[in-house]
Amino acid sequence: MPRVSIGIPVFNGEKYLRDALDSALSQTFEDFEILISDNASTDSTPEIAAEYCARDSRVRYHRQETNLGAAANFNYVFHHTTGEFFHWSSYDDMLAPEYLEECVAALDADNGDAVLSYPQTLMIDADGNPLRVYDAVTRKGGSTPSKRLEEMIGPDERQQSHAHLCFPVFGLIRREALIGTSLIANMPRSDTLLLVELALRGAFIEVEKPLFLRREHDKGSVISAENEAKGNDVELEKLLAAWFDPKRGNRFPATLTRLGFGYLKASLRTRMPIREWFACVSISLAWLRRHRRWLFREFKLVLRDRLRMS
Numbered sequence: 069m070p071r072v073s074i075g076i077p078v079f080n081g082e083k084y085l086r087d088a089l090d091s092a093l094s095q096t097f098e099d100f101e102i103l104i105s106d107n108a109s110t111d112s113t114p115e116i117a118a119e120y121c122a123r124d125s126r127v128r129y130h131r132q133e134t135n136l137g138a139a140a141n142f143n144y145v146f147h148h149t150t151g152e153f154f155h156w157s158s159y160d161d162m163l164a165p166e167y168l169e170e171c172v173a174a175l176d177a178d179n180g181d182a183v184l185s186y187p188q189t190l191m192i193d194a195d196g197n198p199l200r201v202y203d204a205v206t207r208k209g210g211s212t213p214s215k216r217l218e219e220m221i222g223p224d225e226r227q228q229s230h231a232h233l234c235f236p237v238f239g240l241i242r243r244e245a246l247i248g249t250s251l252i253a254n255m256p257r258s259d260t261l262l263l264v265e266l267a268l269r270g271a272f273i274e275v276e277k278p279l280f281l282r283r284e285h286d287k288g289s290v291i292s293a294e295n296e297a298k299g300n301d302v303e304l305e306k307l308l309a310a311w312f313d314p315k316r317g318n319r320f321p322a323t324l325t326r327l328g329f330g331y332l333k334a335s336l337r338t339r340m341p342i343r344e345w346f347a348c349v350s351i352s353l354a355w356l357r358r359h360r361r362w363l364f365r366e367f368k369l370v371l372r373d374r375l376r377m378s
Contacts, residue, residue: 070126072100072153072168072240075145079107079135081159082116084283087196088159089120089127091281097168103149106131107141137313138289142252153240160288161238162196164279171240174273183270186239187279194285201278202235213340214347216267221331221355234259236272238280245269250330254313256305256323261330268338268348302369320373322366328356 074092078085092102104117106129117129130148132141146154153172157163167187174185189202237259249265252258266272286292289311297304302320309321335348356363 070099070101070151072097072155072172073146073149073151073243074100074102074155074157075142075149076102076104076157076159077107077138077141077145078104078109078113078159079138079141080109080111081113082109082111083287084160085113085116087162088157089116091162091164092157093120093124093127094165095163095168096165097172100126100168101149101151102127103145104129105141105144105148107135107137108132135314137254137311137315139252139254139258139312146246146251152243154243154246155240156238158238160283160285162192162281162283164190164277164281166277167279168240170275170277170279174275175240175242178273181271182242182273183245183266184236184239184241185273185275186236187275187277189235189280189282190278192281192283194283196281196283199284202282211271212347213268213338213344214351216271217264217331217335217348217351220264220267221351223354223358234263235280235282236263238282239272241266242270250334252312253326253330254309254316255321255326256308256312257327258312261327261334264331265334265338268334268340318373319377320366320369322370324359325363325366328352328359328363331355 076088089102092100104127106113106117108131114129114131117127120127121129130144132144136144142156145156153175155168170187171185175182191199191202193199245266249262250258251262253261284291286295290308293304293307293311297307305321305323306318309316309319309323332349332352335345335352338348340348
């Protein structure tokens with residue numbers, strides 16, 4: 069069993085997949101496996117994957133019969149790997165050679181409280197040129213579940229930004245911490261919910277080196293949806309939901325409602341001291357209260373969709 073599993077979910081990734089695989093295979097830490105799960109691509113993704121499988125026995129490839137959507141494909145690579153540590157890798161991002169070595173060392177040096185280690189993010193353009201080191205709110209993790217939860221969903225608006233939360237999803241995560249979470253749910257911002265679930269279970273360690281290379285390009289899932297939605301936030305939510313799960317069709321996903329009740333459910337279900345349990349439940353309920361106007365708006369949009377489809 070390798071110590072690290074790298075899961076690469078992909079759909080029509082021929083433009084950047086080689087870059088992602090080359091960066092993974094160039095790691096200074098070599099005890100890993102790679103599973104590529106192809107969501108029924110129609111480009112040369114299968115041929116590229118076959119090329120790398122032939123080159124290195126640590127690389128495996130699976131092709132889905134149909135496009136399952138991003139959520140199911142992301143979860144597939146977790147369920148079909150075995151490493152002690154797990155890393156989701158997007159087909160269009162890259163890793164610096166020391167990425168795994170530094171993140172594994174951070175978790176090995178920890179006393180067991182940390183569930184995730186992640187480096188700083190270097191933003192790159194479509195051609196791989198460096199743009200900037202991402203200026204995010206640093207999250208080293210509080211000493212208790214309630215402090216970590218407050219850091220992520222507390223009343224400080226800067227700390228509620230989804231953009232500040234999502235990059236650690238591409239960190240190195242203890243498999244035992246991921247088991248039992250919702251993984252990547254079939255909705256927008258499901259990475260935010262997963263990170264909250266993980267934070268309730270343990271701290272995050274930030275490696276203060278820009279070792280994760282995040283590519284900005286016009287074919288990315290969010291940018292593509294934003295361009296197609298043309299400023300219509302309801303249409304954007306629907307497009308993103310369809311990317312996560314094509315079976316949802318054109319229904320409004322009620323993202324904030326699902327997030328809020330996801331936070332509450334995670335707080336209720338996670339094992340912790342009773343005082344912490346009450347604190348986390350209170351923080352989750354406070355989040356729902358702060359967003360009640362938006363939740364009511366989502367309720368009306370969902371009701372309108374159901375009436376339109378009936």
